[in-house]
Amino acid sequence: NADAAMYRAKENGRNSYYFYSEGLNEKLLHRLHIESGLRHALEQNEFSLHYQPQVDAVSGEVVGVEALLRWKPSSGAPVGPDEFIPIAEETGLIVPIGEWVLREACAQAAEWRRDGIAPLNLTVNVSLRQFRSDIASAVATVLRDTGFDPRSLTLELTESVLMESPELVEETLQKLKALGVRIAIDDFGTGYSSLAYLSRFSIDTLKIDRTFVLDLPDSRDDVAIVKAIVALGKALNLSVVAEGVETAEQADLLRGERCDVLQGYLFGRPLPPQALRERLLDARAVLT
Numbered sequence: 097n098a099d100a101a102m103y104r105a106k107e108n109g110r111n112s113y114y115f116y117s118e119g120l121n122e123k124l125l126h127r128l129h130i131e132s133g134l135r136h137a138l139e140q141n142e143f144s145l146h147y148q149p150q151v152d153a154v155s156g157e158v159v160g161v162e163a164l165l166r167w168k169p170s171s172g173a174p175v176g177p178d179e180f181i182p183i184a185e186e187t188g189l190i191v192p193i194g195e196w197v198l199r200e201a202c203a204q205a206a207e208w209r210r211d212g213i214a215p216l217n218l219t220v221n222v223s224l225r226q227f228r229s230d231i232a233s234a235v236a237t238v239l240r241d242t243g244f245d246p247r248s249l250t251l252e253l254t255e256s257v258l259m260e261s262p263e264l265v266e267e268t269l270q271k272l273k274a275l276g277v278r279i280a281i282d283d284f285g286t287g288y289s290s291l292a293y294l295s296r297f298s299i300d301t302l303k304i305d306r307t308f309v310l311d312l313p314d315s316r317d318d319v320a321i322v323k324a325i326v327a328l329g330k331a332l333n334l335s336v337v338a339e340g341v342e343t344a345e346q347a348d349l350l351r352g353e354r355c356d357v358l359q360g361y362l363f364g365r366p367l368p369p370q371a372l373r374e375r376l377l378d379a380r381a382v383l384t
């Protein structure tokens with residue numbers, strides 16, 4: 097197909113693009129543009145991390161943050177993760193990029209802790225390609241280098257990761273658990289995997305996907321789904337987090353169902369480190 101041929105052409109000779117009589121469509125060009133930009137983004141320091149608060153559903157206290165990758169190419173406008181992460185994944189660039197994320201986030205969280213800001217839990221997203229490429233040693237190295245407490249680190253995996261060969265998943269998760277880190281299933285309920293992995297693998301947290309939260313409390317179906325996910329989590333002794341909480345009504349319902357942790361614009365957007373730090377300091381001032 098044209099897509100694959102295009103990439104081969106690109107790899108074979110620098111700047112030797114094939115032009116199809118049909119004409120390159122805008123989308124493909126845009127994609128190639130992103131791909132070539134991504135190749136230099138790390139060395140050009142174009143990445144940064146934002147941190148989104150996660151709050152205890154009952155006390156409202158910030159108990160953790162999720163690190164979310166941001167990319168601002170020096171030559172243009174910011175590109176959203178939903179757009180560039182899949183391309184980074186396909187090209188394998190996600191491996192070095194993901195390692196950078198892990199290191200940057202752990203270093204930042206370790207610094208906040210040294211400053212006595214809060215014993216925050218840190219959550220980092222890990223993609224399939226990263227998971228396959230010896231993630232446990234990467235995590236071990238970063239933890240050693242940054243001095244961040246492994247017990248405060250949660251790795252978010254999607255269900256697609258758990259659909260890998262069970263042997264690989266089991267072995268890798270065991271190595272990660274041995275380091276002391278926690279494992280969450282991101283976007284829970286949207287994947288195609290079976291529930292068997294919940295008992296087979298040692299998972300700590302279920303994260304209810306935003307699409308199930310969006311239409312609460314009006315959608316009876318979504319209320320039923322959320323109830324079922326929380327009940328499943330409780331029965332298996334897992335912590336349950338809801339993402340994409342935007343309204344007080346959504347939060348009330350989730351709290352009522354005994355969801356443990358809430359995350360979403362209602363409690364704070366993803367913020368650059370300095371702004372998040374101020375937010376945490378403000379919260380502390382209110383408490384004391």
Ligand code: C2E
Nearest residue numbers: 164165177178181197221222223340341342359360361366
């Ligand atoms: P995710 O891990 O499920 O992250 C949650 C996404 O929902 C984030 O989008 C966040 O900004 C957004 N969000 C949070 N609260 C709300 C809300 O109340 N309403 C709405 N509408 N959205 C909310 P973001 O930052 O654009 O990231 C999108 C996805 O990109 C992430 O979804 C994750 O799958 C991926 N991603 C982001 N950073 C990384 C990374 O460092 N590594 C990897 N592998 N993937 C990442």
Ligand code: MG
Nearest residue numbers: 162221252282
């Ligand atoms: Mg996530």
Ligand code: MG
Nearest residue numbers: 282283303339
């Ligand atoms: Mg998510």
Ligand code: MG
Nearest residue numbers: 283305306339
């Ligand atoms: Mg999601």
